[in-house]
């Protein structure tokens with residue numbers, strides 16, 4: 223029996239893809255959002271359908287509010303049983319405070335905060351019983367000055383998670399996951415990730431499967447809302 227349709231933004235690659243595949247194996251149908259990864263989206267759809275679930279892909283540039291505002295209604299018109307929204311899509315750009323220009327600031331906030339804000343609002347307008355999971359970052363604890371605006375977007379998304387959990391209870395639970403070093407940035411290398419991870423308490427990078435486990439816990443534990451799970455090898459402690 224289907225668990226309803228799960229929406230995963232930025233769901234074609236890396237952590238989003240791992241979450242989508244896990245959701246399919248748990249019995250969810252999938253609405254996969256992507257922006258530039260058309261080829262990866264088509265490959266993932268074939269894999270998901272091979273697992274016996276329904277799967278569709280939706281292109282949207284989350285930097286543009288028109289695209290954001292159309293996305294949930296587009297999905298809703300195809301899938302009447304939406305039950306889960308995973309706000310996973312994100313940009314992660316290095317920029318110091320003194321070098322930050324308004325266009326850069328606006329792009330980071332549009333994709334990392336404005337998009338999940340309005341996708342969650344629209345989800346809550348359609349869905350009476352469901353849940354939202356926001357992908358945050360262990361950097362919400364103390365921020366990272368090398369990723370100044372990015373850190374602020376995730377800190378704001380953390381506060382949004384808690385406020386939305388209050389506002390949308392009891393029908394919709396809203397939680398977050400705060401990954402530490404899991405995968406190198408798309409333009410980074412595995413050795414840079416290993417070097418970074420040596421400085422955190424557990425000394426090694428994590429794996430997308432550990433984010434999958436956090437997601438499954440949040441989905442299954444119906445008494446948890448407004449929480450944020452750190453899956454970061456102890457990075458929040460330093």
Ligand SMILES: NC(=O)c1ccc[n+]([C@@H]2O[C@H](COP(=O)([O-])OP(=O)(O)OC[C@H]3O[C@@H](n4cnc5c(N)ncnc54)[C@H](OP(=O)(O)O)[C@@H]3O)[C@@H](O)[C@H]2O)c1
Nearest residue numbers: 232236237256257258259283284310311312357401404405
């Ligand atoms: N990787 C880590 O170790 C790590 C650490 C801490 C936090 N996180 C958080 O965990 C989540 C997943 O991480 P990740 O590294 O797997 O993410 P990622 O690969 O950096 O990005 C995921 C997707 O976001 C989409 N995206 C970027 N700009 C977009 C735009 N303008 N419009 C629509 N979609 C856009 C991209 O879709 P397309 O490819 O289709 O363009 C991309 O595939 C993110 O929220 C991230 O902040 C990850």
